Amino acid sequence: MAGLWSEDALVRMRAADAAEKVTRDRHELLQPYKKELLGLMADAEEKEMRWHLAAMIPRLSLSAEEPELAASLLNGYLEDRSSIVRTFALQGLADFAEHDPSMRPAVIELLREAARGGTPAMRARSRKLLIELERM
Numbered sequence: 001m002a003g004l005w006s007e008d009a010l011v012r013m014r015a016a017d018a019a020e021k022v023t024r025d026r027h028e029l030l031q032p033y034k035k036e037l038l039g040l041m042a043d044a045e046e047k048e049m050r051w052h053l054a055a056m057i058p059r060l061s062l063s064a065e066e067p068e069l070a071a072s073l074l075n076g077y078l079e080d081r082s083s084i085v086r087t088f089a090l091q092g093l094a095d096f097a098e099h100d101p102s103m104r105p106a107v108i109e110l111l112r113e114a115a116r117g118g119t120p121a122m123r124a125r126s127r128k129l130l131i132e133l134e135r136m
Helices: 009-022 031-043 047-059 066-077 083-099 101-117 120-135
Strands: none
Touching (some): 031 066, 047 083, 066 083, 083 101, 101 120
């Protein structure tokens, strides 16, 4: 996890990739770094860091106010130049909406917009996520 804050961009990228992969099945490993990861999400500029953070942040157990902060940051990622960052931001928002019914209408609308006018990756991911969220 320390590699996420390395001075070396390549180390940061590889650390983000490893952390994202390891925590797919071991969410609890992220929890001790919750505050730092939310801060890093706000500050990250490299697309590789941003898309991995967009995937990891929804895995955290967040306090009452923190999902709003995380969703705001993910909404900011929707403005990124990188299609993969925008696609992972949509996934992250959908992950939050699965557990927070109050977020679903807004996220469903974002997904509908992306399914109509996003990049090919965004359109494909949005269609898949819409099917899942609209069943709930």
